[in-house]
Amino acid sequence: MTKAGADAAPPRSTGLRSILGGAVWSLCEAARSNPRWLALSLLASLLLALVPAGQVRAVAWLVGTADDGVRAAALPLLVLTALVGAGLVVGSAENLVGQRASVRLMHGMNDRLARTAAAMDARQITDPRTHALLEGSRESTFLLSRGPGGVINAVCSLVAAVALGAAIWPFSPLAAGLVVLALVPNLVNFAWAAGMQDARFEEGATHGARFRYLLDQLVGARTATELATLGTATKVADDAGAAHARFSRINDQIYAALLRGDIIGGAVTAVLLGGALLAVLAEGGGAAGLSAGVLGVIAGLQSTRSAGYALGDVISLAPRIARFRELEEIPTGAPQQDVVAEVRRLEATSLSVTYPGQERPALQDATLHATAGETIALVGINGAGKTTLVSALLGVIDLDHGTVEIDGSDASALTAAQRFSRFSLVTQEFGRYEMTVRDAVALGSTRTDIADEEIWAALDAARAGELVRRLPGGLDTMLGPQFDGVGLSGGQWQRIALARIHLRGAGIRVLDEPTSAIDAEAEQEVFAQLRETAAGHITVVVSHRAWTLRGMDRIHLLDEGRIVESGDFEELAAPGTRFSEIFAQQLS
Numbered sequence: 160m161t162k163a164g165a166d167a168a169p170p171r172s173t174g175l176r177s178i179l180g181g182a183v184w185s186l187c188e189a190a191r192s193n194p195r196w197l198a199l200s201l202l203a204s205l206l207l208a209l210v211p212a213g214q215v216r217a218v219a220w221l222v223g224t225a226d227d228g229v230r231a232a233a234l235p236l237l238v239l240t241a242l243v244g245a246g247l248v249v250g251s252a253e254n255l256v257g258q259r260a261s262v263r264l265m266h267g268m269n270d271r272l273a274r275t276a277a278a279m280d281a282r283q284i285t286d287p288r289t290h291a292l293l294e295g296s297r298e299s300t301f302l303l304s305r306g307p308g309g310v311i312n313a314v315c316s317l318v319a320a321v322a323l324g325a326a327i328w329p330f331s332p333l334a335a336g337l338v339v340l341a342l343v344p345n346l347v348n349f350a351w352a353a354g355m356q357d358a359r360f361e362e363g364a365t366h367g368a369r370f371r372y373l374l375d376q377l378v379g380a381r382t383a384t385e386l387a388t389l390g391t392a393t394k395v396a397d398d399a400g401a402a403h404a405r406f407s408r409i410n411d412q413i414y415a416a417l418l419r420g421d422i423i424g425g426a427v428t429a430v431l432l433g434g435a436l437l438a439v440l441a442e443g444g445g446a447a448g449l450s451a452g453v454l455g456v457i458a459g460l461q462s463t464r465s466a467g468y469a470l471g472d473v474i475s476l477a478p479r480i481a482r483f484r485e486l487e488e489i490p491t492g493a494p495q496q497d498v499v500a501e502v503r504r505l506e507a508t509s510l511s512v513t514y515p516g517q518e519r520p521a522l523q524d525a526t527l528h529a530t531a532g533e534t535i536a537l538v539g540i541n542g543a544g545k546t547t548l549v550s551a552l553l554g555v556i557d558l559d560h561g562t563v564e565i566d567g568s569d570a571s572a573l574t575a576a577q578r579f580s581r582f583s584l585v586t587q588e589f590g591r592y593e594m595t596v597r598d599a600v601a602l603g604s605t606r607t608d609i610a611d612e613e614i615w616a617a618l619d620a621a622r623a624g625e626l627v628r629r630l631p632g633g634l635d636t637m638l639g640p641q642f643d644g645v646g647l648s649g650g651q652w653q654r655i656a657l658a659r660i661h662l663r664g665a666g667i668r669v670l671d672e673p674t675s676a677i678d679a680e681a682e683q684e685v686f687a688q689l690r691e692t693a694a695g696h697i698t699v700v701v702s703h704r705a706w707t708l709r710g711m712d713r714i715h716l717l718d719e720g721r722i723v724e725s726g727d728f729e730e731l732a733a734p735g736t737r738f739s740e741i742f743a744q745q746l747s
């Protein structure tokens with residue numbers, strides 16, 4: 160049975176239909192992934208399920224022949240030995256087949272998960288609900304891959320219990336009935352346990368996730384170094400300890416409840432099986448009936464417990480299966496379009512955005528325009544609304560009202576892929592892809608036939624060419640520490656990200672703080688290069704540095720979500736403007 164709070168994300172209890180639906184889905188997935196192994200596993204499990212009943216019959220046969228000498232006992236002895244041996248061999252084979260099938264199924268599910276995520280557009284992937292589904296499914300594939308095994312176990316344990324009942328029936332119909340009846344407390348107990356764990360899961364998972372997050376901060380290279388320098392890592396360790404204590408407390412409560420359930424279920428089962436033993440004694444019909452009956456009742460105990468466990472597994476998997484299926488059913492956007500290199504005009508009119516749960520809009524009536532060859536800047540203090548305006552231009556957040564037009568057409572009429580194909584974007588949280596330099600830069604373009612010359616040109620444009628030429632493997636050099644690659648500074652990573660947008664070459668370039676980690680000299684070079692290549696593009700830059708704004712065609716100053724001043728650098732830097740007030744230090 161799934162351990163309480165052992166993985167993240169909140170599955171919820173579901174009805175019988177969803178449990179049966181989940182079980183059928185599991186089997187269909189296994190059949191799709193590897194039909195031969197599923198058939199083998201099913202066959203082996205069914206054989207195993209029939210072995211205890213066979214043993215009961217063989218024991219009765221053996222004991223029945225005991226008075227007739229060794230010769231008469233030879234055949235039943237042989238059959239019994241064969242059954243025990245077959246049980247061991249088939250049991251071990253079934254285990255291996257099951258494990259192999261489950262690894263393969265997990266691989267298939269992980270692959271589908273990766274492809275589902277890859278097929279989503281930026282708007283879908285930033286949706287919190289979709290994101291939670293992706294995270295939860297990523298953590299569930301291991302458990303989901305064990306689903307078919309759980310369903311087969313549940314069915315075969317039921318078969319084993321019923322077969323045992325049938326094997327005992329000739330000696331004692333009452334004992335047979337009681338063995339089958341013993342399924343009831345076990346099934347009820349484990350079904351209840353699965354539901355109870357489900358109900359408490361969310362609470363426990365939240366504390367577990369908090370613990371893992373804090374632990375990540377303590378061991379992750381960047382945060383661990385910062386905390387060690389600050390000497391405050393123990394504060395985070397204390398918080399992690401407290402989160403884990405809360406997680407453990409909930410787990411303790413769950414286990415205490417499970418124990419109570421097990422004791423009650425076990426006691427009822429013991430009474431029923433005790434009754435079955437008595438019935439065997441009373442109705443058993445001689446030594447053969449007695450020994451076979453006793454063996455059958457004891458084996459029945461094992462089978463009814465296994466059936467309960469396996470059913471609990473099937474029940475607790477149902478919500479995770481539902482979540483995985485929900486994710487796969489989300490319609491993904493049209494395939495990625497080829498990048499559109501020519502955009503003549505971008506026009507935003509009266510854009511307003513209010514984030515969910517907020518009363519004040521983060522952006523109010525923002526209007527701007529730019530034509531090909533122009534570079535415009537968005538500036539303002541932290542939280543002024545610059546990134547929100549960028550997101551509104553890209554179409555990744557909902558607008559309260561307003562329109563974005565690209566080349567005179569309403570951008571909201573484009574599919575997400577069509578819209579993104581007109582943009583190159585470097586965000587504040589650009590990716591540090593631990594790949595070869597070639598692959599990390601090539602991510603900028605959807606094309607697959609990118610020549611090395613194009614990669615070098617992009618690297619040179621981002622002022623990263625020299626850096627890469629000095630690396631031992633050139634474009635083949637692995638980046639980042641995780642896979643024995645070279646370590647890069649923050650600014651060097653940022654230049655690789657800039658190389659991606661140079662390679663992409665889309666009509667509208669959006670750079671949100673593109674040089675925040677780059678030194679002043681290199682920053683001048685990066686901006687010089689942006690100006691050199693500005694002719695064919697519309698460039699929108701978010702910046703905090705006054706002097707980078709000098710060459711801009713227009714600067715829009717945002718304050719509390721509104722564009723409060725617009726103009727070129729000289730106009731805005733004139734005394735008395737809000738711009739000169741904000742940038743007073745940098746302008747002096």
Ligand SMILES: Nc1ncnc2c1ncn2[C@@H]1O[C@H](COP(=O)(O)OP(=O)(O)OP(=O)(O)O)[C@@H](O)[C@H]1O
Binds near residue numbers: 517521542546548
């Ligand atoms: N996802 C979000 N949910 C709710 N509020 C948000 C969200 N993102 C931003 N905000 C709020 O919207 C406002 C504008 O944020 P935005 O990120 O656009 O500012 P910014 O000018 O880009 O700031 P910075 O210079 O710090 O990057 C802020 O008050 C911020 O708290």
